[in-house]
Amino acid sequence: MAAKGNKIFISYRREDAADISGRIRDWLVQTKRAARDDIFMDVTAILPGADFLQEIEKAISQCRAVVVVISPSWLNQVNNPDTSYVRLEAESALRQNIPVIPVLVGGAQMPPAERLPESLRPLTRRNARQVRADSFDYDMDWVRRGLGGGRNPLGSLSKGWVAAVSAVALVALGLGVLSQTPQGASIVQTLHGAAPTATWTPTPTITPTVNTGPTGQVVTIDDANPGISYVGTWTSLQGPTYAVYVDSTAHTTTEAGGAFSYTFKGTGVTFITTEGVDYGHTAIYIDGSLVTTLDLYASSQQNQVVVFNTTNLAYGTHTFSGDVVDGRLTVDALQINE
Numbered sequence: 001m002a003a004k005g006n007k008i009f010i011s012y013r014r015e016d017a018a019d020i021s022g023r024i025r026d027w028l029v030q031t032k033r034a035a036r037d038d039i040f041m042d043v044t045a046i047l048p049g050a051d052f053l054q055e056i057e058k059a060i061s062q063c064r065a066v067v068v069v070i071s072p073s074w075l076n077q078v079n080n081p082d083t084s085y086v087r088l089e090a091e092s093a094l095r096q097n098i099p100v101i102p103v104l105v106g107g108a109q110m111p112p113a114e115r116l117p118e119s120l121r122p123l124t125r126r127n128a129r130q131v132r133a134d135s136f137d138y139d140m141d142w143v144r145r146g147l148g149g150g151r152n153p154l155g156s157l158s159k160g161w162v163a164a165v166s167a168v169a170l171v172a173l174g175l176g177v178l179s180q181t182p183q184g185a186s187i188v189q190t191l192h193g194a195a196p197t198a199t200w201t202p203t204p205t206i207t208p209t210v211n212t213g214p215t216g217q218v219v220t221i222d223d224a225n226p227g228i229s230y231v232g233t234w235t236s237l238q239g240p241t242y243a244v245y246v247d248s249t250a251h252t253t254t255e256a257g258g259a260f261s262y263t264f265k266g267t268g269v270t271f272i273t274t275e276g277v278d279y280g281h282t283a284i285y286i287d288g289s290l291v292t293t294l295d296l297y298a299s300s301q302q303n304q305v306v307v308f309n310t311t312n313l314a315y316g317t318h319t320f321s322g323d324v325v326d327g328r329l330t331v332d333a334l335q336i337n338e
Helices: 014-030 052-061 074-078 085-095 118-125 133-145 159-175 187-191
Strands: 007-011 063-070 100-104 218-222 229-231 235-238 249-253 259-266 268-275 281-286 289-295 302-310 316-326 329-337
Touching: 007 014, 007 052, 007 085, 014 063, 014 133, 052 063, 052 085, 063 074, 063 085, 074 085, 085 100, 085 118, 133 316, 259 268, 259 329, 268 316, 289 302, 316 329
Parallel strands: 007 063, 063 100
Antiparallel strands: 218 329, 229 259, 235 249, 249 329, 259 316, 268 302, 268 329, 281 289, 281 316
């Protein structure tokens, strides 16, 4: 039976994995991979008198994935079938064909198949990951890729913002201003990140429809613009191979704490980036104040995606910046309302 639900089951040994398992649960909640109520990790949640095995089977059947936390004492426990809850949990997940993600903690290694009960030997064919205290966020970013589901590709962007962008697009279409982007891509394709067949070069003379500055222009700032400051280790992508990006260039990083900033004079800014399976969270600041945290995860890579837009700044000098919280970030382009 394949996974039916949206829950996550964390299977762990209380004796030596309770703390790290609790941290895994908190990370999944804080990074919005799952709601706290959608994470099952404690046998105390089973009511007194209930059939333990039936309740475990039922709970796991509602999950989209099971995280099996393998700690130093785990191997001895799973070889004791009479008292091993973690063995029952792992067996149930494998039997029901629920995706299983082995997580190695406390220096534990994946045991060889011959040291496992036959029912658990398929675990050795699952790609396991060490989760360490000193690189926890980085390691968990790998784990979350195996979880699937439960994510809003637009992250913390509000429905109101999406509606506002749609309204602006409709007004522009009615005026005949934005009916087509270059290379024949529709405005809907551009807003929703469909990869163009050729390099998109936005027209820098598009007239903003709201709250314009003195020039009334929207100017595109490519990632390679010397005015953009990058902090940390970034890779510069450029050339025909990268035609999916604005002007065939982009800057990308996977370094937590990596950052970029750009100071401009105007009334608004739009951030164009990429979403994908290895993308995570980026905090967005305007003039040093946190505005939102973007969730850039998507089940497949999408380029030239508008993920942030504001046009109601007081006309003047402002600084737009982004700090990587976890996962990958790609800076493709900014558009400034002057």
